Amino acid sequence: MxxxxxxxxxxxxxxxxxxxxxxxxxxxxxxxxxxxxxxxxxxxxxxxxxxQGDLPELPSTPDDPGEPRLRLSGRYHGSTTAGQWLDRIVARGLGIRSRVELTLTDQGLDVVRPGAADFFVPAAQLREARLDKGIAGKVLTEGGLLVVTWAHGDKLIDSGFRSDRAADHTAWADALNQLIHTTEGAR
Incomplete structure (x- = not known):
């Protein structure tokens, strides 16, 4: 064995x-x-x-945009149809996330985006500024996003911005809303 x-x-x-x-x-x-x-x-x-091809061309910055009230460096997170935070607008380059330099003047809001199309929102087309927590594909803490509502053609658009210094958001929302109310009073 x-x-x-x-x-x-x-x-x-x-x-x-x-x-x-x-x-x-x-x-x-x-x-x-x-x-x-x-x-x-x-x-x-x-x-x-x-x-979204019916969206008109984005306005460009006027030759003399006026004296800057506020400046902000940060990120542009995209634009959506106003009130519908998941309905992203991609036409005219509004869907491209990028760095951003915002400048607020008496004439409006200048949005400079390296690597994407710059645009200008005239003061007469600004509707509202608020602090929010999200916009198409980006969710942050409450108040972590500055959302600016503006009219373009026959659409109301929400554009989301985040400052490199989040403490700036409240001052920006206040200044934008003050400009909107001043502009509405002049109409």
């Missing part, structure tokens, strides 16, 4: 071998799937821009 130790030594088994062809097939399939999902998202973005 043979001992079990001898049987183990007599029947060595090799370690399982990786099936590289199957593994590479799965990786290639996953990459194709990810590329397809990205392509679908890009097509959806383009389609949304086509649907």
């Amino acid at each position: 043979t001992s079990p130790l001898i049987l183990l030594a007599e029947a060595p088994q090799s370690a399982p071998v990786t099936d590289w062809a199957a593994r590479l097939g799965w990786v290639a399939g996953l990459l194709v799937f990810v590329a397809f999902v990205y392509w679908l998202m890009r097509q959806g973005w383009k389609w949304r821009g086509t649907l």
Whole structure:
């Protein structure tokens, strides 16, 4: 009779071998799937821009915008249809997130975005400024976002900004609302 130790030594088994062809097939399939999902998202973005094609050109900064009341450096988080914080507007470059330099003057709000289209919101088209917690794809703590509502063509638009210094938001909302009420009184 043979001992079990001898049987183990007599029947060595090799370690399982990786099936590289199957593994590479799965990786290639996953990459194709990810590329397809990205392509679908890009097509959806383009389609949304086509649907919003009736949005007029964004106003540019006047030659003499006036004396600055306030300045802000921070981030532009996008624009939505007013009151509908998930309905992102992508036409005319309004859907592109970027750094931003805001300047408030008596004539309006100058929005300078490196790498994206700059625009100017005349004081007569400003409607409201408030502190909020979110706008299309960006949710922050309560009051972490300065949302400016403005009229453009026949649409009311909410644009979201976040200052590098969050303490600036309240002063900006107050100054914008004061300018709006002053402008409304002059109409």
